[in-house]
Amino acid sequence: MDVILLERIERLGQMGDVVTVKPGFARNYLLPRKKALRATEANRAVFDQQRAQLEAENLKHREEAERVAKGIAGLTVVIVRQASDSDQLYGSVTPRDIAAGITDAGVTADRRQIKLDRPIKTVGMHSVRVDLHPEVSVEVIVNIARTEEEAGFQARGERINRDGEIVNIEEGAIEVETVFEEGAAPEAEELAVAEDAAPEAETPAEEAGAEEAAPSEEDFEKTEG
The missing domain is CATH 3.40.5.10 (Ribosomal protein L9, N-terminal domain)
Incomplete structure (x- = not known):
């Protein structure tokens, strides 16, 4: 078409x-x-x-x-979640969670603006792209930890090991995992639409969004200017 x-x-x-x-x-x-x-x-x-x-x-x-x-460039959003000793989350952090964290920081954000190529399932520092406009994007850091205290350690490039000791990460450097790929918009939209498809008791009205089909790689194969 x-x-x-x-x-x-x-x-x-x-x-x-x-x-x-x-x-x-x-x-x-x-x-x-x-x-x-x-x-x-x-x-x-x-x-x-x-x-x-x-x-x-x-x-x-x-x-x-x-x-x-300009106001949110470099913003760090802290999200506290339960996780195992191996840093695997019990569940995952989704675009909706990140949008809520950005909104709590004072800037209204919609989950469709959050671009992830996959849900975040581990504790740590994660770089996430936010599309504020089709031509304007910014990256924020999502600091996922078991507690606010642990989030503070991670922000300083430190971690608490299994023995309860505070250790540096690569001489204090902050390891940030990038969880989006340039040009990965279809996958990011797929995550957002998938969220709509999952039933949530507190937001039943949003389930209507599940009817929207997500862009896929095949949708972009044939184009002409």
């Missing part, structure tokens, strides 16, 4: 580009989220008429995102 992009889509194109994608990807993701229009003659004419307005709105949103990015 040919569509007209209404914003920059990673690995697909820029605003105004006409690209070919799989019909399911268009119907379940691009069109309902107003990221694209069907590339009909009528829609092409409408887009051409409104392009200047769309570009002006995009510029406004991008400038606001850049302002927010």
Whole structure:
């Protein structure tokens, strides 16, 4: 299916580009989220008429995102979770958890802005990408620990070993694991949609999002400008 992009889509194109994608990807993701229009003659004419307005709105949103990015660049979010002696979490930390941590720090964030190529399942320091706008991203550090005290040790490049001793990590350096990959937007969206599919008693209204199909690698195979 040919569509007209209404914003920059990673690995697909820029605003105004006409690209070919799989019909399911268009119907379940691009069109309902107003990221694209069907590339009909009528829609092409409408887009051409409104392009200047769309570009002006995009510029406004991008400038606001850049302002927010400066405020949270380098932000560390502490998340306390139960874990085994081998540092494996009992469960995982998801985009929803990270978005809540960023919001608690004073900047409203949505789970769809959090880009992970996999859920986080270990204690430690993790670098996570946050997409504030299709053209503006920032990295934050997610410090996952069993207690606030342990999080403080990790932030200083220290850990508590199994004997209860405080030890340095590589001469005090902070080891940060990157849990996203450049150009991995489809996988990140898949995690966000998968979260919607999981039932949560405290947020039943959000279960409707489970109907949205996640972008997959195949959706990006065939494109043209």
